[in-house]
Amino acid sequence: MWPVTHLLVAVLGAVATTIVVLVLAPLIFDRRVGMGGGMGTGAGQGNRQQLVADVTIAVTQALGVGLVVGALTAAAAGIIVSARVTKPLRAMSAAARRIAAGDYDVRVERPADDELAALADDVNTLGAALAETERRRTRLLGEVAHEMRTPLTIIDGYVEGMIDGILPAEPEQLGKVSDEVRRLRRLSDDVSALSRAEEGRLGLVRETLDVRMLVGGVVERLRAQAEDVGIRLTTVLPTESCAAYVDGDRIGQVITNLIGNALRATEAGGWIEAAVSASADEVTIRVVDSGEGLAEAELQRIFERFYRVPGRRGGGSGSGIGLTIARGIVRAHGGELTAASEGPGYGSVFTVTLPRAEEAGQTHGS
Incomplete structure (x- = not known):
């Protein structure tokens, strides 16, 4: 022009x-x-x-x-x-x-010139993105405040009871206070991780790794915990290398979270399977369990911050943002994390897809 x-x-x-x-x-x-x-x-x-x-x-x-x-x-x-x-x-x-100045709802009319119209679109896109970021920040602050209220109320009640002499300052009561303090610390750590994931500040340290080794290592680490509650934890791993360019610690964190959630959702006598497969372009990790399963409405919300499946065994022990963090980690790698279930009582399937590394021959740990 x-x-x-x-x-x-x-x-x-x-x-x-x-x-x-x-x-x-x-x-x-x-x-x-x-x-x-x-x-x-x-x-x-x-x-x-x-x-x-x-x-x-x-x-x-x-x-x-x-x-x-x-x-x-x-x-x-x-x-x-x-x-x-x-x-x-x-x-x-x-x-x-x-x-x-903070007025993110302002919009610019598109001029007739193509170049100026493109610039106006960029300005409008920037405003919309900043507005969405501000809405998410406000929601997160409200959600964090809500999550902190319960443990703080419990701590305050126990401490006041001890001060007034209603409750004895004995190990049992102090232990309950300590549990709530640890819950607050976990919440703080999880919120920090969530913030880094949503803002793209995870600081990934990537290398070409064999995903089979990552999954196998996590399963071996959690196998004893599964056996203690009577759950069979197995793997299905292909014979060929499944290389991906990933941060091993972060993807290990995702796999640990998925298997940990499956353990909480599965009763004694059930089973959990962690499977790895690969295509020409992707490496896929599937964590399948025979547990409680998910209703359609729950599948739509399972990745929301602080959402916990109602009535799930052990559902109140976590911060409720583990899956949100896990999905953020996977997306930071250019992949995706999805959930599927045929309904309550039919188990769940969580699927991680990651871009496959171009040179599988340079895989570490294979």
């Missing part, structure tokens, strides 16, 4: 100059010839030289006037074009200042 506008201004100046020259040059020439009394039939060499001089003077004078008129025309066209451009730019500048 800008080169076309500049060319248009130049063409207008050139056209104005040409018109002035074409109109004035003959008039000036006729005037000079008339003042010289005409050329006569025997003009000779001297008259021809005079003719050339008259033509040169006429063209020069006409060109001088034409250049002035052309310059004025180009300047006028430039002012008009500039006004057309600067008006939406001023509007976008004012909108940017309002966004910087």
